[in-house]
Amino acid sequence: MNFTNLPQLVDKRGKLESKGTYSKRTKSITHRVWHHSLTLKNLGGSDAVSFADYHVNTLGWPGCGYTFVIEPKNIINTPNGKRATIVYANDINRRTYHVGNSNQFSLGICVAGDYRYDTMDEATLASIAELHAALVKDGIGKYDKAHNEMPGYSWKACCQYNYRDAFDWKGSKTPTKPAPAPDVYTIQEGDTLWSIAHKDGAGGVQVEDLIKANPGIDPTKLKIGQKINFGNAKEVIEKPENVKKPDVKVEVTPKTIVPYPGIVLKEGAKGMKAIDIKRIQRAAGMPEKDVDGKYGPKTTKAVKAYQKRQGLSQDGRVGPNTWNRMF
Numbered sequence: 001m002n003f004t005n006l007p008q009l010v011d012k013r014g015k016l017e018s019k020g021t022y023s024k025r026t027k028s029i030t031h032r033v034w035h036h037s038l039t040l041k042n043l044g045g046s047d048a049v050s051f052a053d054y055h056v057n058t059l060g061w062p063g064c065g066y067t068f069v070i071e072p073k074n075i076i077n078t079p080n081g082k083r084a085t086i087v088y089a090n091d092i093n094r095r096t097y098h099v100g101n102s103n104q105f106s107l108g109i110c111v112a113g114d115y116r117y118d119t120m121d122e123a124t125l126a127s128i129a130e131l132h133a134a135l136v137k138d139g140i141g142k143y144d145k146a147h148n149e150m151p152g153y154s155w156k157a158c159c160q161y162n163y164r165d166a167f168d169w170k171g172s173k174t175p176t177k178p179a180p181a182p183d184v185y186t187i188q189e190g191d192t193l194w195s196i197a198h199k200d201g202a203g204g205v206q207v208e209d210l211i212k213a214n215p216g217i218d219p220t221k222l223k224i225g226q227k228i229n230f231g232n233a234k235e236v237i238e239k240p241e242n243v244k245k246p247d248v249k250v251e252v253t254p255k256t257i258v259p260y261p262g263i264v265l266k267e268g269a270k271g272m273k274a275i276d277i278k279r280i281q282r283a284a285g286m287p288e289k290d291v292d293g294k295y296g297p298k299t300t301k302a303v304k305a306y307q308k309r310q311g312l313s314q315d316g317r318v319g320p321n322t323w324n325r326m327f
Contacts, residue, residue: 001092003134008076008083008127013091016052018063022094027104032132032141032170033150034109034163035098039320041072041113041124043262044271048087051110053264055097058319059192060220064089065098066108068131072124073112084124086131092140099150100188101224106150107141115161125166132167144171152188154179181205187226193219194313194321196228205230207321211311220313258327266317267295280318283326 039046052064067090074085090096098108111128135141147158157178164173185196193207211219213229261276263269274293281291284302300316307314310325
């Protein structure tokens with residue numbers, strides 16, 4: 001395989017967080033599907049290790065959802081110049097979760113970064129182009145698609161970066177803009193409420209909004225083909241009940257948005273900042289005397305209690321969903 005000879009490729013198959021294994025494909029790969037992570041590229045959590053941790057421990061998937069992860073924060077010197085590291089996360093023949101019912105014939109490639117704010121650098125562009133050229137030469141896939149161009153995901157805000165600028169795109173030459181979140185969504189393979197609800201990609205809909213709009217569903221036991229009411233979830237945040245408009249103009253101070261640090265915060269995790277932990281401790285309702293900037297058992301217990309109150313998965317870790325709920 002030509003892609004395995006790329007000097008910037010690092011083989012981490014079997015070395016990332018996992019819980020079980022993905023099954024083998026029953027169909028040939030016809031689509032190369034391009035993603036980005038919506039985490040700033042230089043943050044600690046913008047890499048294959050963190051993605052695998054999130055996919056396994058928050059989404060409940062068997063492992064990292066992508067076959068390849070390109071890491072702009074990890075630049076290495078190669079005979080051809082500086083290149084972003086390409087992590088080989090799963091065997092080509094494994095049906096990973098990244099595009100629902102299209103997983104069998106789709107290869108998932110994620111370029112870490114939030115390209116609403118990040119700038120695509122030359123080392124990353126070179127790795128993207130070289131990986132694509134190698135895959136084409138190897139006959140792996142015939143078409144290139146962005147995440148929001150796959151069936152059922154037209155409302156996804158991915159991809160913000162137009163990958164057509166990076167290589168000879170084998171697909172539609174005109175990017176498809178994300179559509180509004182649907183009123184009714186049909187669950188696909190690998191979907192969880194945590195993966196389909198995102199404040200940036202689903203009209204502002206969060207997991208808690210989906211739970212309120214779909215009474216009686218078990219968010220941990222979704223089934224392929226199950227209908228989820230997105231429309232009512234949008235109304236939860238857009239049309240709150242029992243709220244009267246004031247008779248006079250009221251000055252409202254906008255809520256300060258605290259960017260997600262890009263790493264799953266938990267006991268023993270590396271790269272955490274004390275200021276982020278203190279924010280979590282206060283948001284979780286810990287007494288000020290216990291706000292020490294250290295993620296120990298007390299913090300885990302407080303986070304679990306907070307997650308329970310909010311209807312979140314109670315794992316004591318602060319990933320994107322818990323963070324965005326807190327802040």
